[in-house]
Amino acid sequence: MKPPKFMYCDPDTVEDAVALKARYGHDSVVLAGGQSLMPLLNMRLANPDVVIDINRVTDLQRITRDGEVLQIGAGVRQSVLETEPLVADLVPLLGQVAPYIGHVENRHRGTVGGSLAHADSAAELPCAAVTLDATMVVQGPAGTRTIAAGDFFQGLMTSALDPDELVIAVRLPVTTRTAGTAFVEVARREGDFALAAAAAVVELAADGRFASLSVGVAGIAATPVRATAVEQALTGQPATAATIAAAAKEIAGQVTSADDMHATSAYRKHLAVTVVKRALGAAVATAQERSDGS
Amino acid sequence: MTTSEHSTDLDTRYGSDTRTVTLRVNGRGVTREVATRTTLADFLRDDLDLVSVHLGCEHGVCGCCTVLLDGGSVRSCLMLAVQAGGQEVETVESLSPDQDRLHPIQQAFAEEQGLQCGFCTPAMALRAREILADGKEWTDEEVRQEISGILCRCTGYQNIINAVQNAGRKLRGGPGAARDETKGS
Ligand code: FES
Ligand code: FES
Numbered sequence: 001m002k003p004p005k006f007m008y009c010d011p012d013t014v015e016d017a018v019a020l021k022a023r024y025g026h027d028s029v030v031l032a033g034g035q036s037l038m039p040l041l042n043m044r045l046a047n048p049d050v051v052i053d054i055n056r057v058t059d060l061q062r063i064t065r066d067g068e069v070l071q072i073g074a075g076v077r078q079s080v081l082e083t084e085p086l087v088a089d090l091v092p093l094l095g096q097v098a099p100y101i102g103h104v105e106n107r108h109r110g111t112v113g114g115s116l117a118h119a120d121s122a123a124e125l126p127c128a129a130v131t132l133d134a135t136m137v138v139q140g141p142a143g144t145r146t147i148a149a150g151d152f153f154q155g156l157m158t159s160a161l162d163p164d165e166l167v168i169a170v171r172l173p174v175t176t177r178t179a180g181t182a183f184v185e186v187a188r189r190e191g192d193f194a195l196a197a198a199a200a201v202v203e204l205a206a207d208g209r210f211a212s213l214s215v216g217v218a219g220i221a222a223t224p225v226r227a228t229a230v231e232q233a234l235t236g237q238p239a240t241a242a243t244i245a246a247a248a249k250e251i252a253g254q255v256t257s258a259d260d261m262h263a264t265s266a267y268r269k270h271l272a273v274t275v276v277k278r279a280l281g282a283a284v285a286t287a288q289e290r291s292d293g294s
Numbered sequence: 295m296t297t298s299e300h301s302t303d304l305d306t307r308y309g310s311d312t313r314t315v316t317l318r319v320n321g322r323g324v325t326r327e328v329a330t331r332t333t334l335a336d337f338l339r340d341d342l343d344l345v346s347v348h349l350g351c352e353h354g355v356c357g358c359c360t361v362l363l364d365g366g367s368v369r370s371c372l373m374l375a376v377q378a379g380g381q382e383v384e385t386v387e388s389l390s391p392d393q394d395r396l397h398p399i400q401q402a403f404a405e406e407q408g409l410q411c412g413f414c415t416p417a418m419a420l421r422a423r424e425i426l427a428d429g430k431e432w433t434d435e436e437v438r439q440e441i442s443g444i445l446c447r448c449t450g451y452q453n454i455i456n457a458v459q460n461a462g463r464k465l466r467g468g469p470g471a472a473r474d475e476t477k478g479s
Contacts, residue, residue, distance in 0.1 A: 001352055008330035008376065009308035020304055031374075038372040039353035042333070050309070055377055079366070103443025105357060108366040109373065190442035 003041040010053040014139055014168055017054050022141040022164040024050045030166060031055070032075065032114030035106045060113065060168060065090065068174045071137075074113020074167045078125070079104065081112070090174045093181040093199055097128045100183065103191040113167040116152070119159040122193040122219040124185070126153055130224045131199040131216030134172045140165035153223035179203050180287025184279040185218075186271050188262065194219040195263050196271035198227070198279035202239070204287045210234045215280065220255040220272045227251045227276055239284045248277040315379045319344070320388040328375045335359045337375035338385060346386045346416040350445070357444035360417035361385050367424050367443075386416035389423065398464035399423055399457075408457030410448035417444045422458045426465055432458065 011017045021028060028050035031037055040046035054060060060075030063086055070090045072081075081087050081098035088095045101107055101115065101124050115125040116136060128134075129149040136147045141164055152160050161167065175181060185197035197218040205211040213234055215227040229250035237243045252269040259265050316325045319342060326341055335352075338344040338361065350356035352371045359370045362384040370383075389397035396404065399422050409415040418441060425432065425440050432440070437455045446454060 002336065003331040003333065003374075005311070006331060007305070007309045007311070008313075008374070009304070010376070011304070011308055016304060016308070020308070023304070034372050034374075034377075035354060035369075038333075041331075042353050042371065053374070053377065103357070104440070105360055105367045105369050105443045106354070106372075108363070108368050190439060 001042050001044060003038075004044050004047050006041075006048055007050045008053065009050060010056050012056045012058070014057055014059055014166065017052055017057060018139055018141060018164070018166055020050065020052045021166060024052075025163040028052055030117070032117075033077065033106075033110035034114075035102060035110040036114070036118050036120075054166070063087065065174075066171075070172045070174055071169050072112050072172070073169050074111060074116075076112045077108060078102075078110045078112060078115065079107040082107070091132065091172045092175060093128055093132060093183065093201060094172070096181060096183045097124045097199060100124050100185050100187075100194070100197070106191075112170060116170060117159060117161060117167045119153050119157050119223070120193070121153070121156065121221060121223050122195075122197075123224075124183070124194070124197065124218065127194075127197060127216045127218035127224040128183070128199050129170060129172075130226055131201060131214050132172050132175075133214070134170050136167055137169040137171060138165045139168045144168065146171070150226065156222045175201060176203065178287065178291050180283040180285065180290060182279045182282035182286060184275045184282065186275060196220055196268055196275050198272075198275040200276075200279040200283040202280065202283040202287050204239055204284065204291065209236055209238050213280070213283075215251075215276060217251060217254070217272055217276060220251075220257055220268055222256070225254050227254065229253065230276055230280075234280075239287075241281065244280045244284070245277055248273045248280065251276045313376045313379075315376050317378045317380060318382040320384055330374060330376050332375045333371050334361070334373040334375045334378050334383070335370035337378075338370060338383070341375075344385045344387060348413050348416060350413065355445070356414075358414050358417050360420055360444060362388075362420055362424060365424070365427075367421050369443075384420065386419050389419060399426070399461040402461035402464060403454075403457040406453050406457035406460050408449065408454045413448075414444055414446040418446070418454055418458075422461055426458070426462050429466055431466075432462060434459075 029048040031051050031053040060073040062073045064071050078101050081094045134149040136152050147160050180202050183199045185194045199216045202213040203211040218224045230247050233247035251272045255269045338347045348358040350358040354372045360367050361370045399419050437458045
């Protein structure tokens with residue numbers, strides 16, 4: 001099918017994009033990479049009066065380092081996360097997560113801000129944002145404000161973004177040199193959304209115990225979740241396969257997805273434990289490599 | 295300026311149903327008037343007669359509408375034609391302007407029987423061109439992953455993988471490349 005009729009606007013500044021969003025609110029949609037919106041338009045599941053295309057806003061396409069923070073503009077294409085040295089160097093988890101976002105044909109168009117604003121709980125970037133304690137920078141008519149990733153994702157495809165606001169960037173704390181990071185996903189087919197996926201960032205103490213760790217899980221609830229019970233169980237514990245396997249079981253309690261056409265809830269619980277265990281194991285291995293190499 | 299004056303100004307500055315779009319398609323400059331809701335796929339097929347751009351699903355699932363946009367593969371059903379303004383689009387027609395002298399990638403698909411009905415083939419050939427650009431040798435598993443965004447209903451993929459690898463050998467200049475020259479002349 002073909003997109004319905006709409007008024008097409010392609011502002012070249014954030015201010016004009018926000019002014020248009022403020023004017024048309026719920027009657028308008030923001031077109032970023034189009035990998036989720038264009039299917040909805042083509043199938044006429046979305047029928048907006050106004051489409052605000054932000055692809056010409058070059059201010060949104062920058063990646064900059066600001067002290068201990070990497071700031072990625074909302075309009076940066078997902079494929080750039082796989083190739084940009086600044087990303088690999090400062091926040092390596094993003095480069096590990098990016099290849100799992102759809103297919104390469106999607107990543108060449110899809111944007112970082114688009115995926116975050118879409119707030120799909122099975123998507124990779126929201127999971128990474130929660131794991132990395134990212135902060136969303138959003139702009140509305142009243143100016144900009146920041147929202148912690150943990151507060152940004154509020155429910156099924158629902159974020160804390162107001163109808164007249166745009167995500168303009170995401171700010172990510174620079175990962176320490178000695179940390180280990182990993183991402184593990186299980187999907188039915190290459191490029192599908194995750195049945196369950198886990199991202200992990202771990203810091204090991206000199207005695208091989210977990211000094212700190214952060215684990216985010218996608219696909220098991222209405223939002224991406226932090227595996228807080230797993231994190232608490234492991235902090236200060238030896239980073240061994242046995243302690244990880246025992247603690248990973250804690251994630252099952254956070255699985256709230258009901259049975260659906262892709263997986264039963266019981267199977268998702270099983271997968272959640274598995275991906276958490278594997279992600280932690282892989283992150284510990286990279287942390288050990290990095291500290292051996294230093 | 296009041297908010298409403300500013301907003302009206304925004305509408306006249308940006309809002310429209312049709313646009314003039316200028317882009318390069320298969321090496322040639324093109325300027326056309328398009329409805330802003332026209333997808334890039336429909337523009338290529340209906341306005342430029344490039345019917346190698348195959349529409350299987352029109353919602354980003356099958357990958358048969360894949361084209362190269364500034365050298366990178368994209369699904370042309372998930373883009374508006376106006377968004378390609380100022381950019382370079384390549385369809386499979388760009389591989390060889392001469393029907394009697396196939397591009398090594400096309401030759402390889404023919405030799406390996408990398409197609410049956412041909413519906414996915416333009417997309418597969420373009421994706422092959424993109425991944426083979428760096429000259430490296432690709433394993434079965436890597437090719438399988440790289441073409442995973444394009445669905446083939448016919449071949450079971452193995453012959454496509456063989457074709458991509460065969461094309462890689464030809465492009466790197468092995469024995470296959472010599473054979474390609476003879477056939478083409
Ligand atoms: S027609 Fe574009 S992906 Fe199927
Ligand atoms: S050859 Fe028929 S779809 Fe691939």
